[in-house]
Amino acid sequence: MDDLLTRLRAGLPAEALLTDPDVTASYANDMASFCESGAPAVVVLPRTVEQVRHVMRTATELRVPVVPQGxxxxxxxxANASEGCIVLSxxxxxxxxxIxxxxxxxxxxxxxxxxxxxxxxxxxxxxxxPDPSSWEMCTIGGNIGTASGGLCCVKYGVTAEYVLGLDVVLADGRLLTTGRRTAKxxxxxxxxxxxxxSEGSLGIVVRAVLAxxxxxxAQLALAAEFPSSAAACEAVCAIMERGHTPSLLELMDRTTVQAVNKLARMGLPDTTEALLLCAFDTPDPAADLAAVGELCKAAGATEVxxxxxxxxxxxxxQARRLSLTALETIKSATMIDDVCVPRTRLAEMLDGTAAVARKYGLTIGVCAxxxxxxxxxxxxxxxxxxDESRRARESFDEIMALGLALGGTITGEHGVGVLKKDWLARELGPVGLELQRGIKATFDPLGLLNPGKLF
Incomplete structure (x- = not known):
């Protein structure tokens, strides 16, 4: 530890190093439940690329793991710390x-x-x-690390589609420039x-060129109430099949709507089984909304x-953005799943999740x-x-299994981290897992970058 701090101080200002255990402990976790973490040896807050390079050269020389954080x-x-690691915030x-x-x-x-x-x-x-629900707090580096999505991804896509080039500090301190500034x-x-x-497992992003x-x-939205999740999903399929391109198409189930009303008193229709939000940012959004409104009514909407x-x-x-926060007020802890399925299987996913909630006697709200x-x-x-914690973990796993069975993926935008390591292996299969581990070994042969994540 003394050697580590001495070497780090040689290339960093004093204010960039945090060593007080009470302070460093606050950097040990992100917001996930059921994810193990360790105590960092030190937290480093660099301001320059050269300072990041110094940290990685030091870590490589001393064989100290590094956990990058946003x-x-x-x-x-x-972003959870490993025991004795350098947290690189x-x-x-x-x-x-x-710009x-x-x-x-x-x-x-x-x-x-x-x-x-x-x-x-x-x-x-x-x-x-790209506009994740946590957009007022989350960083671009973190968004890149997890390939984040957001509410507008139905029309505009996710983070990966906007990253043109990167400067990345590799595990040994070398600086790699990828990509371009050009349109092609x-x-x-x-x-x-x-x-x-890649969740910080291949290198440290220190600069990004974004499209x-x-x-x-300005977009206009509508809210459509449905008597069932299946009816709401039928409307979703009809909207997409007819060629509409909404800037937003979001769903909240009854549990979520009631939680948002309780938290923010927004007056949402909490007797509905599913609330569908649709928005357009087209030249004539009112006409687009009218057409979508008719499709919602045809699918069984009771109110548009x-x-x-x-x-x-x-x-x-704002009601949709508050969904996760509101659901967190129902009990002392939450596990937030992130299963993405083909749109044609969305109703099966929602109905299957409701069945899991009944099976385990738990409250499971869905926003999508x-x-x-x-x-x-x-x-x-x-x-x-x-016992409730055990049931929560089992229900979480059963929901992920359901997603894979429906031809989906275990994560659409939150990443694998610690929480879904076992499930990543199931989704990739042995050949895919072997190749991905080989890529990791090429970029990080000593296994120092964000160890214990993904695989």
């Missing part, structure tokens, strides 16, 4: 280095908050689409995409209420990016009750 809003334990590297309206790119450091970037580019008439480029293997979603879009018109203006629309979107089949079943339980 804002620790993750939900899979991907990148939140101080928070500069927007460039270029002609090339439609932004160049940023990893600690930039998603919402801060979104507002900054909006001043130039531009738009950065196919030179060599796509290492940029390899790092997106931007022109700012779209279009927002009168952008203020009402934003209120509806319905437009791309990404469901977030939230298992609510009392963490002080041993």
């Amino acid at each position: 804002a620790r809003t993750g939900l899979s334990g991907g 990148l939140v101080k590297m928070d500069r927007i280095l460039e 270029n309206p002609v090339d439609r790119i932004a160049v940023v450091e990893p600690g930039v908050i998603n919402a801060v970037l979104s507002r900054a580019v909006a001043e130039h008439g531009l738009y950065y689409p 480029g196919v030179a060599g293997y796509d290492l940029t995409r390899l790092f997106v979603g 931007l879009r022109p700012q779209p018109p 209420v279009p927002a009168a203006d952008t203020a009402e629309s934003e209120l509806l979107l 990016h319905a437009g791309d089949g990404n469901t977030h079943p939230v298992v609510c339980f009392d963490h002080t009750d041993e």
Whole structure:
């Protein structure tokens, strides 16, 4: 420990090192339940690329594991500390280095908050689409690490589609530049995409070139009430089959709607079994909403209420953004699943999740990016009750098994981390797992970067 601190101090300012155990303990976990963590030896908060390189060179020389972190809003334990590790917190590297309206790119450091970037580019008439529910807190580096999505991904896609290039500090301290600033480029293997979603296991992202879009018109939304989740999912399929391209298509089940009402008193229709939110940012959103409203009624909607203006629309979107927070108030702990299935199997996923809740006697609320089949079943339980905690874990596993059985994936945007390691092996299969471990060994032969995650 003394040798580690001495070497780190040789290339870092005093304020960049945190060693007080009470302080470093606060960096041990992200927001996931049931994920083991260790006590960090030290927390480092670098401000420059050279400081990150110094940390990695030191870690390699002394064979000390390094756990990179952003804002620790993750939900899979991907940022949890390993025993005796260096926690490398990148939140101080928070500069927007460039916004270029002609090339439609932004160049940023990893600690930039998603919402801060979104507002900054909006001043130039531009738009950065990925918007996770935690966008007011989460960092771009963390978004890249987990390939985050968001509410607008049904139209605009996820983080991976907006990362053009990266500067990455490798495990041995070398600096790698991947990708490009140009609109097109196919030179060599796509290492940029390899790092997106790698959860800090292959290198430390220290700079990102991000694609931007022109700012779209303000969106208008509608809310449609349904007597069942199956009816709401039928509407989702009809909307997509008819060629509509909503900027948002979200679903909240009855448990979620009631939790949001209790938390924020938003006056949502808490007697409904499923609430579907749809929005358009097209030149004539009212016409698009009218067409979708008819499809919802044909699928069995009992009420379709279009927002009168952008203020009402934003209120509806805020209700959806509060879903996870509201469900966390039901019990002392939650496990948030992240299963994505084909849209055609969405109803089976929701009905199957409800059956799991009944089987285990638990409250499981579901909110979903319905437009791309990404469901977030939230298992609510009392963490002080041993039996209830066991049932929560078993129900979580059963929901993931259901997702795979329906042709889906165990994670659409939250990542694998610690929580889903065993399930990643099942999804990839032995050949896929072997090849992915080989990639890890190429970039990190000593296994120092975020050990114990993914595999």
